[in-house]
Amino acid sequence: MSKTAKAALWIMVATMLSKVLGFFREMVLANFYGTGNIADIFVVTLNIPGLIIAVIGSAIATTYIPMYFNTKEKYGEEQALKFTNNVLNICYIMAIVIAVLGLLFTREFVTVFAGGFKGEKFEIAVKFTKIMISGVLFLSGSKLFSSYLQVNDNFVVPGLIGLPYNIIIIASIIISANTNLYVLPAGALLAMSTQLLFQLPFAFKKSYRYKPYVNIKDESIKELAVLVLPMLMGVAIGQLNVFVDRLLGTHLPSGQLAALNYANRLNEFVMALFVTSIITVIYPKLSKMSNQDNNSGYISTIVKSSNCIILVVLPIAIGAIVLAEPIVRILFQRGKFDANSTQLTSIALRLYSVGLLACGIRDVLYRAFYSKSDTKTPMINGSIALAINIVLNLLLIKPLGHAGLAISTSISSIITVVLLFISLKRKTGYFGGDKIIKTGIKSMIASAIMGVVTLFVYNNLHLILGAGMIKELISLSGSVLSGVVVYSLLVIIMKVEEVGLAFDILKKVKNKLIPR
Structure with a gap:
């Protein structure tokens, strides 16, 4: 996995450059339009x-x-x-x-x-x-x-x-x-x-x-x-x-469709930076392992990839839910993007973030099936999720507006992942599901505690420093940093295996950047 990890790391760097610029693009669009x-x-x-x-x-x-x-x-x-x-x-x-x-x-x-x-x-x-x-x-x-x-x-x-x-x-x-x-x-x-x-x-x-x-x-x-x-x-x-x-969004009042887009872009940044970076590397490897009937390597790759995504994406999703409003305000609120736009986009961001982890795991599982030349299973499971999404959209759009569309998308993503895990077990037997669940539980506990600490730190810093873009940026940065520290300490204390892999990657990068 060391070569895979290093390749994924450099993809993350490349993707970060592209996506940071993509974020700036959305900020410019928000400012002018x-x-x-x-x-x-x-x-x-x-x-x-x-x-x-x-x-x-x-x-x-x-x-x-x-x-x-x-x-x-x-x-x-x-x-x-x-x-x-x-x-x-x-x-x-x-x-x-x-x-x-x-x-x-x-x-x-x-x-x-x-x-x-x-x-x-x-x-x-x-x-x-x-x-x-x-x-x-x-x-x-x-x-x-x-x-x-x-x-x-x-x-x-x-x-x-x-x-x-x-x-x-x-x-x-x-x-x-x-x-x-x-x-x-x-x-x-x-x-x-x-x-x-x-x-x-x-x-x-x-x-x-x-x-x-x-x-x-x-x-x-x-x-x-x-x-x-x-x-x-x-x-x-x-x-x-x-x-x-x-x-359906085109039938909503003006601005709600754009708010959904801005919120979705924030989640897409996380997906592209971490999830896409990992699956881009593992998919060719899964294909090779399937051709070579390397079942143990195939299962190990699925487990490690899923667990890495859980460890990274889950705390980000919790952080986005807790700090949605200041995140949107700092990134977008300027020019023609006003306080009402911030409120609309914040609501969408929170509800999209509910299904963010499911989207990440879903993409890994899709590649697991595709690598075995099984394209029917993802299609069938996706069809069921689509039907659920459409029904939920039609039920929720009238009472909830754009929020109904966002939460429907998250629920359908979660259902898709559950169906894919069931199908994978039927197809391959043991696939390391217990290890994925174990990591998921540990990460959920750590993320929940992190979320409480992050919100507490932000509220107190904001109370002390007051309003204003620079002051709010300091409050947000301080709360995010405290959350990162708390989450990192907790997953280390819980002895999550993939944490060691992450430190190994960082050590190799350090040795390349700063030779002895």
């Missing part, structure tokens, strides 16, 4: 190309990883490269079809994704979408090249694609607010292109060479198609959750 109509429009239309490719591109790119290893092992490096080009070209054919359909039927696309937009708001959304829909061409290639780099042991570059992407969007937000509104979608399209262009030089360094080869009758493509179809449905179900939330 607040939680008004333009913020709602940009949030929805920016995600239309992303949602489409998240369904098709993610399913293909995820299935590609075990198939690449299988093809390379059976037929060699040259055939694996040929397989890569075949998949890439097929993806581009589909992306071109989607882009053309998006341009021809833009109004229908916007009606589907933003049914609650009316009048001028709808017309602006249509114009934004026409500009950004071609982004599917860049995003589809970016997905596959990220997978290609990962199977060739380059995990950092895919984690850095957010840097040029966010820089360009930040610039477009500032320029559009001071000149022409439509600089905003044009800048977003340019930003999408950089996600592909940034990775190409590194792919060529890893011996990638493009060939215009398309063969849908190829045996590897047929096998890929068999695996992709249920995964495609599974990913579509996951994205349908997002789609349903956003569609």
